[in-house]
Structure formats: C-alpha cells, structure tokens
Amino acid sequence: MSAGQDPDNRAIPEHVPRELVHSRDSTMTTARIEQIKPRIGGLVHVSKEHLFDAGTVAAVREALEDRGVLVFPRMHLTDAEQLAFTDKLGTRLNYNSKAPGSGAADEKDVYAITLDKKVNSQPEYVLGTFFWHIDGVTINQPLPKATLLTARKLAPQGGQTEFASTYAAYESLPEADKRAIEGLEVIHKVEAALRPVFEELTEKDLARWRGMSEVMTHPLVWKHQSGRKSLVIGTQADRVVGVPIPHGRSLLVRLQEWAAQPDFSYRHEWQEGDLVLWDNCGCMHRVVPYDENSGRRMHRTTIMGEERVARGNG
Numbered sequence: 001m002s003a004g005q006d007p008d009n010r011a012i013p014e015h016v017p018r019e020l021v022h023s024r025d026s027t028m029t030t031a032r033i034e035q036i037k038p039r040i041g042g043l044v045h046v047s048k049e050h051l052f053d054a055g056t057v058a059a060v061r062e063a064l065e066d067r068g069v070l071v072f073p074r075m076h077l078t079d080a081e082q083l084a085f086t087d088k089l090g091t092r093l094n095y096n097s098k099a100p101g102s103g104a105a106d107e108k109d110v111y112a113i114t115l116d117k118k119v120n121s122q123p124e125y126v127l128g129t130f131f132w133h134i135d136g137v138t139i140n141q142p143l144p145k146a147t148l149l150t151a152r153k154l155a156p157q158g159g160q161t162e163f164a165s166t167y168a169a170y171e172s173l174p175e176a177d178k179r180a181i182e183g184l185e186v187i188h189k190v191e192a193a194l195r196p197v198f199e200e201l202t203e204k205d206l207a208r209w210r211g212m213s214e215v216m217t218h219p220l221v222w223k224h225q226s227g228r229k230s231l232v233i234g235t236q237a238d239r240v241v242g243v244p245i246p247h248g249r250s251l252l253v254r255l256q257e258w259a260a261q262p263d264f265s266y267r268h269e270w271q272e273g274d275l276v277l278w279d280n281c282g283c284m285h286r287v288v289p290y291d292e293n294s295g296r297r298m299h300r301t302t303i304m305g306e307e308r309v310a311r312g313n314g
C-alpha cells in the first residue's frame with residue numbers, strides 16, 4: 001500500500017499515523033484506527049463481523065499502548081462476545097471475587113458495574129470509581145493490562161467515563177519535576193480510596209474492605225519493560241514514603257491534576273452498545289457521577305497484566 005492511502009484506496013487523513021492503518025487480508029477488509037487527540041484516544045473503524053479477525057486483533061493490540069483508550073462505537077457485544085474478544089487480546093482475568101456485589105452478568109468472568117442495589121448489593125465499591133484510579137493497584141499481582149467496558153444501559157445524566165494518560169503526564173513534565181520525583185515511592189491502600197466516599201467508616205466496614213485488598217508500595221514513576229515511563233497515581237495513593245503527609249498528598253494531587261489536563265485526557269460520551277478498551281498500565285480513569293436509580297449498567301472484562309510495577313532506575 002502506498003503512503004497516504006488505505007487498502008480501499010481511500011485517502012487517509014494526515015493526522016492518522018500510517019502505522020495505525022492495517023489491512024486484514026487479501027479481501028482488503030480494514031480495521032482503521034483514527035486518532036481522537038494527539039496524546040490519547042483512538043477511534044476504531046471496524047464492522048462487528050470483522051472484530052475478531054486476526055488483523056483487527058493485531059492492530060488493536062499494537063495501538064493500545066500508544067493510544068491509551070480505544071473506542072469501538074455501537075458494537076453491541078453480548079457477554080459471550082465480549083469474553084471472546086477479551087480472550088483474543090490476552091489472558092482473561094477474573095478478579096470479580098475481589099470486586100463485591102455483582103453477579104448480574106450472564107457470564108461469571110463479566111462484572112456488571114451498576115449502582116442499582118437490586119443488582120449490586122455493595123454499590124459503595126462502584127462509588128469509588130467517581131475518582132481517578134488505576135484498576136487493581138491495591139491487589140498484589142501485576143496490574144491488569146487492559147480493561148474492556150461495554151455500555152448496556154446509559155444514565156440520562158452523567159456516566160461519561162474519563163481517561164487520562166499517565167504516560168503523557170510523565171513524559172511532558174518539566175525535567176526538574178521529573179528529577180524531583182524520581183525514586184519516590186507511594187503507599188496505595190483502600191482506605192485512601194474510601195476517604196472521599198464515606199463520611200466515616202466503622203471498624204467492621206474497614207475490616208471488610210481491607211480483606212479485599214493489600215497495602216501496596218509502588219514507585220511513583222513506573223519504568224516499563226518497554227523503556228517508557230508513566231505515573232502510578234490515583235485515589236488509592238495515600239502518601240509518599242519518607243515525605244511529610246501534607247507535602248506528599250499535595251504532590252499526588254498536583255500530579256493527578258497535571259495528568260487530567262485536556263491534552264492528556266479524553267471523556268467518552270457513551271452510546272448504548274459502545275465498547276471501550278483501555279491500557280490500564282498507562283491510563284487512569286473515572287466516571288462522571290450519575291444517579292443510583294438511573295439504571296446505568298456497564299459490563300467489564302479484564303485482561304491479566306504481565307508486568308509488575310518496578311522501580312524506575314533513571
């Protein structure tokens with residue numbers, strides 16, 4: 001294929017990187033991934049019948065880290081199809097046993113995210129998603145590589161999901177700021193994530209939440225095997241090791257605000273049936289608050305991580 005054309009001989013807009021344009025096979029079915037913003041977001045142009053093609057899967061895997069978030073509009077996947085696509089992309093992870101309250105989805109490895117108490121007996125877990133976070137950061141295992149979310153029922157107001165690139169956030173820091181945070185370690189714990197959700201917690205509640213997680217110490221700057229670096233921040237980040245609490249928390253809040261700036265973040269306005277897939281190792285995410293009686297319901301599947309957060313070494 002010549003530069004500037006896709007296999008169907010359509011002109012490729014200048015802003016679409018050539019390496020993100022893929023041909024499936026000799027029938028010239030194309031999964032094309034278009035940039036949403038320069039630093040984050042990809043819109044995947046593919047029909048549902050070609051979603052599972054090897055070429056599509058390869059293009060999606062390749063684009064995931066670079067784009068951070070990939071949007072597949074109105075794919076209308078069933079639970080079985082969502083699981084099948086998850087399995088094509090990696091190794092399915094069921095950490096539903098760590099995420100209380102669901103059980104409403106048809107398949108056991110699909111977690112239904114809803115505030116509806118008839119479906120989710122412990123909606124407090126979902127209220128924590130109103131705040132920037134990385135999934136699985138207080139579980140003692142490699143961070144989940146990626147998360148897939150499908151919109152089954154929308155809220156009339158709110159419910160948009162926002163993503164922020166923790167790669168772009170780190171890479172764009174002034175050099176002096178990079179030097180200042182290099183080598184810092186951060187304690188992540190569930191209590192920190194519960195603080196903005198509850199006015200006060202009983203000892204019994206605390207014990208229950210602690211039982212589902214571990215206190216984890218992660219480097220603030222994650223040096224990935226690829227050589228790229230990202231920030232490990234979010235609502236579970238409680239304090240910086242060896243730094244007075246107000247100073248450390250202020251730093252964490254400032255970095256979170258930095259990462260959430262418009263150039264590094266993307267807000268997804270859901271349509272029913274949308275599939276969104278994101279790189280959980282290079283993005284944090286949150287949801288715009290919505291009413292618990294809105295009926296909003298999303299189905300989540302998760303891909304197992306391959307890499308533990310390791311100390312950056314300069």
Ligand SMILES: [Fe+2]
Nearest residue numbers: 129134135285
């Ligand atoms: Fe999440």
